[in-house]
Amino acid sequence: xxxxxxxxxxxxxxxxxxxxxxxxxxxxxxxxxxxxxxxxxxxxxxxxxxxxxxxxxxxxxxxxxxxxxxxxxxxxxxxxxxxxxxxxxxxxxxxxxxxxxxxxxxxxxxxxxxxxxxxxxxxxxxxxxxxxxxxxxxxxxxxxxxxxxxxxxxxxxxxxxxxxxxxxxxxxxxxxxxxxxxxxxxxxxxxxxxxxxxxxxxxxxxxxxxxxxxxxxxxxxxxxxxxxxxxxxxxxxxxxxxxxxxxxxxxxxxxxxxxxxxxxx
Amino acid sequence: xxxxxxxxxxxxxxxxxxxxxxxxxxxxxxxxxxxxxxxxxxxxxxxxxxxxxxxxxxxxxxxxxxxxxxxxxxxxxxxxxxxxxxxxxxxxxxxxxxxxxxxxxxxxxxxxxxxxxxxxxxxxxxxxxxxxxxxxxxxxxxxxxxxxxxxxxxxxxxxxxxxxxxxxxxxxxxxxxxxxxxxxxxxxxxxxxxxxxxxxxxxxxxxxxxxxxxxxxxxxxxxxxxxxxxxxxxxxxxxxxxxxxxxxxxxxxxxxxxxxxxxxxxxxxxxxxxxxxxxxxxxxxxxx
Numbered sequence: 359x360x361x362x363x364x365x366x367x368x369x370x371x372x373x374x375x376x377x378x379x380x381x382x383x384x385x386x387x388x389x390x391x392x393x394x395x396x397x398x399x400x401x402x403x404x405x406x407x408x409x410x411x412x413x414x415x416x417x418x419x420x421x422x423x424x425x426x427x428x429x430x431x432x433x434x435x436x437x438x439x440x441x442x443x444x445x446x447x448x449x450x451x452x453x454x455x456x457x458x459x460x461x462x463x464x465x466x467x468x469x470x471x472x473x474x475x476x477x478x479x480x481x482x483x484x485x486x487x488x489x490x491x492x493x494x495x496x497x498x499x500x501x502x503x504x505x506x507x508x509x510x511x512x513x514x515x516x517x518x519x520x521x522x523x524x525x526x527x528x529x530x531x532x533x534x535x536x537x538x539x540x541x542x543x544x545x546x547x548x549x550x551x552x553x554x555x556x557x558x559x560x561x562x563x564x565x566x567x568x569x570x571x572x573x574x575x576x577x578x579x580x581x582x583x584x585x586x587x588x589x590x591x592x593x594x595x596x597x598x599x600x601x602x603x604x605x606x607x608x609x610x611x612x613x614x615x616x617x618x619x620x621x622x623x
Numbered sequence: 624x625x626x627x628x629x630x631x632x633x634x635x636x637x638x639x640x641x642x643x644x645x646x647x648x649x650x651x652x653x654x655x656x657x658x659x660x661x662x663x664x665x666x667x668x669x670x671x672x673x674x675x676x677x678x679x680x681x682x683x684x685x686x687x688x689x690x691x692x693x694x695x696x697x698x699x700x701x702x703x704x705x706x707x708x709x710x711x712x713x714x715x716x717x718x719x720x721x722x723x724x725x726x727x728x729x730x731x732x733x734x735x736x737x738x739x740x741x742x743x744x745x746x747x748x749x750x751x752x753x754x755x756x757x758x759x760x761x762x763x764x765x766x767x768x769x770x771x772x773x774x775x776x777x778x779x780x781x782x783x784x785x786x787x788x789x790x791x792x793x794x795x796x797x798x799x800x801x802x803x804x805x806x807x808x809x810x811x812x813x814x815x816x817x818x819x820x821x822x823x824x825x826x827x828x829x830x831x832x833x834x835x836x837x838x839x840x841x842x843x844x845x846x847x848x849x850x851x852x853x854x855x856x857x858x859x860x861x862x863x864x865x866x867x868x869x870x871x872x873x874x875x876x877x878x879x880x881x882x883x884x885x886x887x888x889x890x891x892x893x894x895x896x897x898x899x900x901x902x903x904x905x906x907x908x909x910x911x
Contacts, residue, residue, distance in 0.1 A: 361715050361814055374711040377704070378723075381782050382730060385741030388751070392744050398754070440642050447639035452632075459639060461895075462646060468891030469654070470843035472860040473880040476867055477653035480660055480877065502650050556732070563734025566845035569864060580734060584850065592743060599737055606732060 386603070393597035410597035419598060422582035423605065429493075429578055430561035430609075433500035434508075437557050438550065440501070441508030445516055446538070463509040466502050474502055475570030493576040499567040504557040511556065515549035555613035562606045579605075654884070661877035677878040683862065687882070690858040693773055694841035697780035702834050704781060705788030710818060712789075713796035714804070724793060727786045736846035738779045739770075746770055771853035779847045784840060788833040795829035796822065828898075835894035842887050859883040 361367045393410055395403030414420065441463070448459040466474060478499050482489035489495040523545065527537045543550075565580040572581055579602050587595035664672045677683050712720050746752045746767045753765025769775050799822055807817045823830075845860040857865070859879055867876035 367715055370711055370715050371717055374708065374715075378708060381704075381785070382726075384745065385738055385782065386730075386733075388741045388744045389737060398744055398749050398751075440645055444639070444642035444646075447635070447642065450635035451639055455636075455639075459643060462643065462651070464895075465888070466650060468839055468843075468888045470845070470860050470863070470880070470883050470887060472843070472845050472863045473654075473657065473884050474650070476863055476876055476880050477657045478649070479867065480873065481653035481656045498649050502646075505646070559732035563732075563737075565734060565736055565849070566843075566860065569845075569849070570868060580736065580846075583740070584736070587740060587743075587850065588852065592740075595740060596744070599740055603733060603737070607729065610729070610732060 389596050389599050389603075392593055393600045395593055398593075410594045413594065414597060414601065418577075419579075419582060419601070422577055422579045422598075423601060425576055426562055426579040426602070427605065429497055429500055429576075430558045432497045433504055433561045434554050434557035436497070436501045437505040437508045438554055441505050441510075441553070442512045442546075442550065445509050445512040446542075448513070449516055460509075460513065464506050466506045467510075471503055471564070471566035472570060475499055475567035478502075478567075479571055490571075491573045493573065495571050496568060496573075496576055496578065499571055500561045500564055503564060503567060504560050507556050507560065508553045511549055511553040512546065515546050519545055551613050551616050555610050558609050558613070559606050562602065562609075657877045657880055657884075660874055661881045663874055665874070673874045673878050677875055682857065683879065686857045686859050686862040686879075689773060689856060690842060690860075690883075693776055693780065693858065694838055694844075696777050697784060697841045698834055698838040700777070700781035701784040701788050701837050702830065705785045705792060705833070706830065708785070709789045709792040709796060710822070713793060713799075714822070727789055730786045731790070734846060735779075735783045735844060736850040738783045739775075739847050739850035742770055742775065742779055742782075746775075771851060771856070773856050775853070776848055776851055776856055776858075779851070780841055780844060783847065784837045787837050787840070788830075791829040791833045792826055795826040799825050832894065832898045835890065835897065839887050839891050839894065842883070842890070859886075 361370055391403050392398060394406055394408070396405030396407050396409070398404065444459065444463050448456045451459060478495055479490060481487075482495055482498075489498065519542070523541050524537055527541045528534075532540070563580060564578070565584065568578055568581055569584070572578065577585075579598065583595050583598045583602065586598055661673060662669045662671065664670055712723060744750050747770055748764070748768065750767075752767045756762065756765035756767070769778075803821055804817055807821050808814075812820065843860060844858070845864065848856060848858050848861050849864070860883060863876050863880045863883065866872045866879060
């Protein structure tokens with residue numbers, strides 16, 4: 359407790375909420391409120407309606423949601439496999455090589471997502487691999503962008519892992535594959551599920567690289583939100599944004615439930 | 624046993640190959656092609672001519688200046704605000720503070736452009752702030768019209784990136800021993816002194832790391848600027864998009880992308896060095 363007098367404490371809290379609520383809580387609330395409105399020219403939105411949500415169920419927004427969910431699912435699974443594999447393999451390498459491998463897998467965090475999109479566009483519009491205009495290129499882009507986060511959290515978890523488990527299993531004669539499957543991966547499960555949730559959420563909201571490469575028949579939700587607000591339909595865009603937030607939250611919630619169950623086992 | 628070691632090492636290297644090869648195919652090879660393309664002039668020859676052409680454009684220089692200024696401003700804002708808010712959550716605790724921490728985690732999972740969208744309803748030509756003004760004064764339109772200027776981008780980036788500063792700071796603040804604070808206070812240090820002399824030195828590595836990360840993310844931010852929809856706020860990532868998708872000028876886009884990548888990766892490398900040194904050498908090296 360840093361501030362001891364009661365009055366000073368209340369003053370600090372007042373300033374805190376005067377900053378925190380308008381900056382962080384209000385934006386999310388405003389989007390939710392706008393998604394149920396037809397106009398907003400006063401303090402409060404006007405014309406309460408469910409029309410935006412009813413339109414969503416009919417139009418191509420549902421396709422966009424499914425596209426986003428499928429892309430995020432594919433990208434998270436691929437990123438988790440690649441990131442975990444790389445983290446596990448890098449652990450056995452000599453220190454210097456290991457630092458290079460770790461650095462390479464972290465690099466996509468630093469490279470602008472727009473540049474990642476551009477690079478895929480440049481590379482896969484020419485032989486030997488032609489992916490431009492396909493769904494796969496979107497999934498590849500998302501995988502590249504989220505693998506860094508999967509690799510980072512699995513590496514961190516590996517560094518915290520007590521080597522005694524692995525050593526005693528190996529000392530009892532378990533082969534490396536068995537140790538990995540029955541000892542290491544179960545111990546890593548909580549971090550793996552956390553990484554999966556993070557990858558999924560990031561992929562659901564990815565806009566920058568996607569804007570560069572999406573084909574007309576594979577338009578994820580963020581691109582749809584941009585297209586909607588760009589033509590001036592702000593309130594329909596808000597409804598789409600609420601759908602995006604709700605879907606992301608639901609998946610994060612489901613993942614965190616798996617996670618608590620995994621850590622109790 | 625001596626002969627088994629090299630064989631084991633070979634096996635370990637072999638196991639590391641598939642993920643590295645995959646990364647090379649979908650990330651390193653495309654990046655190399657971007658660099659190659661940026662040196663390819665229209666007649667198919669290879670020279671630095673595309674760079675000379677792009678660097679001479681006023682639009683590029685404006686975008687570079689915009690990007691750096693907005694990124695530095697947003698990082699400074701996020702650092703100050705994040706530091707202040709995290710200090711209150713950690714050291715002037717109130718009921719519900721933990722729920723607030725969870726709220727921040729959720730905030731981090733949302734895409735950045737949602738903030739710009741929300742600001743349109745808050746400070747846009749229609750929206751709360753201007754609505755308040757017109758209702759109170761009876762004027763035809765409100766005074767808030769900054770969303771399409773760099774200030775709108777700045778506000779959105781400060782809002783979005785402050786939680787990225789707060790999270791590592793909250794973790795660092797949790798490590799500060801309350802005994803130290805009590806000792807300092809009972810020796811007569813005022814809260815301001817305790818913060819400056821005891822808490823901040825302890826949290827400086829996290830503050831530096833968080834700030835560097837946010838600076839890189841601000842340099843690379845695209846969604847916030849795109850949603851702002853302002854013609855006169857162009858940053859490097861937006862210029863890459865405009866050149867490649869709207870103008871079809873791939874070489875020009877590659878040049879801008881290479882500049883953007885160089886800037887961000889250099890900063891990120893610096894951040895990794897600082898982070899590694901502070902992890903090894905304690906607090907003092909963070910200041911270097």
